[in-house]
Each structure stands twice: as structure tokens, then as C-alpha cells.
Amino acid sequence: MKDSNTNIFTKGLIKSNPLLVLALGMCPALATTTSAINGLGMGLATWFVLLCSNITVSLLKNTIPEKAKLPAHLIIIANFVTIAEILIQAYWPELHDNLGIYIPLIVMNCLILGRAEVFASGHSVFKSALDALGMGLGFTLALTLLGVIREFLGTGKTFGNIVFPGEYGALLFVLAPGAFITLGFLIAGTNKLKKQS
Amino acid sequence: MKKQTSNFIRIVVVLSGIILMAVVSSSVVYSLVKDKIQLSKEEKLQSAIRKVLPPYDHFDSKPLEMNDGVEVMKIFKAYDKQNLFVGAAVESSSNNGYIGHIDVMVGFDKSGQIVNYVVTEQNETPGLGARIIDWFKTEHKSQNIIGKDASAANLSVRNDGGDIDAITGATITSRAFLFAIRNAYFAFTSTVEPEAPKTEVQADSTKIQ
Numbered sequence: 001m002k003d004s005n006t007n008i009f010t011k012g013l014i015k016s017n018p019l020l021v022l023a024l025g026m027c028p029a030l031a032t033t034t035s036a037i038n039g040l041g042m043g044l045a046t047w048f049v050l051l052c053s054n055i056t057v058s059l060l061k062n063t064i065p066e067k068a069k070l071p072a073h074l075i076i077i078a079n080f081v082t083i084a085e086i087l088i089q090a091y092w093p094e095l096h097d098n099l100g101i102y103i104p105l106i107v108m109n110c111l112i113l114g115r116a117e118v119f120a121s122g123h124s125v126f127k128s129a130l131d132a133l134g135m136g137l138g139f140t141l142a143l144t145l146l147g148v149i150r151e152f153l154g155t156g157k158t159f160g161n162i163v164f165p166g167e168y169g170a171l172l173f174v175l176a177p178g179a180f181i182t183l184g185f186l187i188a189g190t191n192k193l194k195k196q197s
Numbered sequence: 198m199k200k201q202t203s204n205f206i207r208i209v210v211v212l213s214g215i216i217l218m219a220v221v222s223s224s225v226v227y228s229l230v231k232d233k234i235q236l237s238k239e240e241k242l243q244s245a246i247r248k249v250l251p252p253y254d255h256f257d258s259k260p261l262e263m264n265d266g267v268e269v270m271k272i273f274k275a276y277d278k279q280n281l282f283v284g285a286a287v288e289s290s291s292n293n294g295y296i297g298h299i300d301v302m303v304g305f306d307k308s309g310q311i312v313n314y315v316v317t318e319q320n321e322t323p324g325l326g327a328r329i330i331d332w333f334k335t336e337h338k339s340q341n342i343i344g345k346d347a348s349a350a351n352l353s354v355r356n357d358g359g360d361i362d363a364i365t366g367a368t369i370t371s372r373a374f375l376f377a378i379r380n381a382y383f384a385f386t387s388t389v390e391p392e393a394p395k396t397e398v399q400a401d402s403t404k405i406q
Contacts (some may be wrong), residue, residue, distance in 0.1 A: 034323040060215070068208040072215050079219035083226045090230035093237045100320060154324060174324035 012134030019142040020190040024111040030179040032102050036159045039147025041095040043140030045084050050112050051132040052080040057120040058128035073116045081106045149182050246286045249304030249313040254278045263384045270384040289381035291373040296320040299373050303381040310346050326370030347382035
């Protein structure tokens with residue numbers, strides 16, 4: 001059962017959620033989740049890169065010599081990040097403006113490199129893709145949730161729609177400390193869920 | 198020894214192959230969407246100009262450029278149906294934001310009153326400095342700059358002896374923003390026949406330098 005396909009997919013959601021359990025990719029997670037839409041955008045961009053890089057790394061796993069693994073994986077990831085940035089710039093310019101430097105920094109996201117090293121370079125293409133889909137979904141969900149909570153408490157909006165007037169929002173939640181506080185509560189909640197299952 | 202060399206060659210070949218693949222695929226994607234990126238940039242500029250101009254019929258798509266040595270300002274003149282000048286949109290910027298660059302598009306009517314502004318690019322602190330996008334449009338105490346005549350009012354923050362309330366907790370951002378606005382006004386008056394008295398225009402230009 002341990003390595004069944006469903007297991008590979010669902011483990012990224014809660015059991016080893018990349019952000020809330022493995023604590024990978026913290027920097028973009030804390031910096032870009034000032035609003036729900038930014039969190040979602042960042043999650044989707046990371047998801048795209050993760051999926052493409054996992055598939056490519058898995059395809060090339062027998063070609064790449066052991067010693068050249070790290071540089072090869074980095075080039076592959078950087079390539080897909082460049083493509084993702086170009087695409088976002090073309091089709092979602094507002095998001096490109098909002099995320100700024102954090103899109104190119106996806107290259108340095110340890111989640112993607114970690115999955116390439118640990119999983120994709122030792123498993124079949126299909127399994128690697130499944131792994132990327134599950135991990136990416138877990139990362140996107142966690143980022144969006146973080147963004148929704150911070151945007152709601154900080155500015156009184158959800159996805160830009162006003163729920164309560166902004167003056168009553170706690171600015172703290174939009175700033176960095178709010179990111180840590182929210183993340184802490186989310187990790188606590190995930191731990192509770194993990195224990196139950 | 199021989200094995201080591203062949204291993205080394207293999208690494209070089211594989212890495213070069215991957216790099217080649219990467220270069221080709223990203224350039225293909227770029228060339229596919231290049232026009233689209235250009236279009237969305239243009240669209241952004243156009244919509245900013247439309248938002249800040251007073252009622253108009255058409256405007257110069259080729260802007261006048263003005264370089265004061267530090268900042269480059271672009272002036273888009275607008276005309277009504279009879280081809281009479283109604284105002285201009287000025288793209289101006291400041292490098293002294295709290296986190297780098299701030300770009301604004303400001304619209305003036307023909308008498309030099311501020312019609313509207315749009316912040317086209319900023320990286321200020323969310324919740325603090327980032328509030329420039331609507332702070333100076335909000336009618337509250339004396340933070341509103343819309344409708345103000347830049348030659349009559351002193352468009353700088355109160356701490357510097359000006360007439361405008363800075364954003365609470367973001368004085369540096371406010372300063373940079375108002376600098377860009379004053380600069381834009383300077384560009385406006387020096388390229389457009391000013392209807393405001395000449396002396397006050399000069400007073401303003403000294404402040405910029």
C-alpha cells in the first residue's frame with residue numbers, strides 16, 4: 001500500500017504537506033501571501049514548475065551522470081521558471097507586478113529541487129508526475145489558505161471583495177509578523193489533523 | 198585514468214545538451230508570446246493615461262520626453278474634438294521610495310489642476326506605503342491632491358512644511374510620491390504653455406533641483 005498511486009498523490013495534501021509539515025519553500029510562502037490572489041498565483045506558478053521539472057528529471061534520470069545531478073536539475077528548473085515567468089507576464093500581468101522578484105526566485109524553492117532529487121530521479125515518469133501534482137496541490141492550498149486568512153484579518157477583504165471595512169483590519173496580519181503567526185496556527189491545525197488520521 | 202576522462206566528457210555533453218534544450222525551449226516560448234507581453238504593457242500604459250486625463254477626444258500617442266538628468270518624464274498631450282488642448286497625462290517617477298522605484302501617471306487639466314493619478318509601479322510595504330494607490334485620492338483632512346493646483350498649493354508632506362498629510366507610518370513613501378507629482382507638474386508647465394503665473398512656476402522648479 002505504501003507506494004500505491006493514490007498514496008503518492010494524497011500524501012502531499014496533509015500527511016507530508018510541503019509547507020505545513022515538511023516546511024519547504026518558506027520564503028515565498030511568507031513573502032507573497034499578503035493577499036489570497038497572490039498566494040494562489042504563487043502556488044499555481046510553483047505547481048507548474050514542479051510538474052514540468054519532475055517529469056523532465058524523471059525522463060532524463062538515466063542520462064544524467066550522478067556527479068552532474070545537481071547542476072542539471074538546477075538548469076532544468078531554472079528553464080521552467082523562465083518559461084513560467086514569460087507566460088505570467090503575458091497572460092496575467094497584474095500578478096507579475098504583484099509577485100515581482102519572487103517569480104524568478106522559484107528556482108531556489110527547495111520544494112522543487114527536493115522533489116527532483118528525492119523522488120523524480122528515482123521513479124517512473126507517471127509516478128513523478130503524480131507526486132508533483134499532489135505536492136503542488138498541497139503547496140497551492142496551503143499558500144491560498146495563508147493568503148485568505150491574512151487578507152481577511154488584515155484588510156477585511158477576501159479575493160479583493162470587501163467583507164468588512166478596512167479600517168477595522170489588523171495591519172499586523174498583512175506584514176511579516178502576521179505571516180508567521182498565521183503559519184504557526186496552520187501548522188498546529190495540520191498536526192492535529194495528522195494525529196487523527 | 199581513461200575512465201575518468203570519459204566520465205568527464207559525458208558530464209560536459211549531458212550538461213551542454215540540457216542547456217541547449219533549455220535555451221531553445223525558453224526562446225520558443227518567448228517568441229510565441231512576445232507580442233502579447235508588449236501588448237499588455239501598452240494596454241497598461243493606455244489605461245493609466247485614460248484614467249487620469251480630463252474629458253478628451255484623443256491624445257498624442259507619441260509622448261514628449263523630458264529628462265532632468267535624474268528622472269525621465271513623458272508627457273502625453275490630450276485634445277478635444279476641435280483639436281483644442283484640454284490637458285496632459287505625465288508619467289513621472291521617483292527612485293526614493295521606501296523599497297525602490299515608484300512610477301506614477303498624473304493627469305493635469307489645461308489650468309494645471311490635478312485631475313487624477315495612477316500608481317503604475319511600486320514595491321512599497323503592503324498596508325503601509327502601498328496605500329499610495331488611493332491615499333492621496335481620499336477626501337480626508339488634507340491628504341487629497343485631486344483638484345489641487347500645484348502652483349498654488351505646496352505639494353509636499355506636512356513635516357517638510359507642505360500642505361499634504363503623509364500616509365501614517367510611511368512618510369518616506371509619501372515624500373517620494375509627492376516628489377514625483379511635483380516633478381510631473383514641472384514637466385507639464387515647461388512643455389505646455391502654462392496658464393498659471395510664470396513666477397510661481399519658477400518657484401516650483403527651484404524646489405525640484
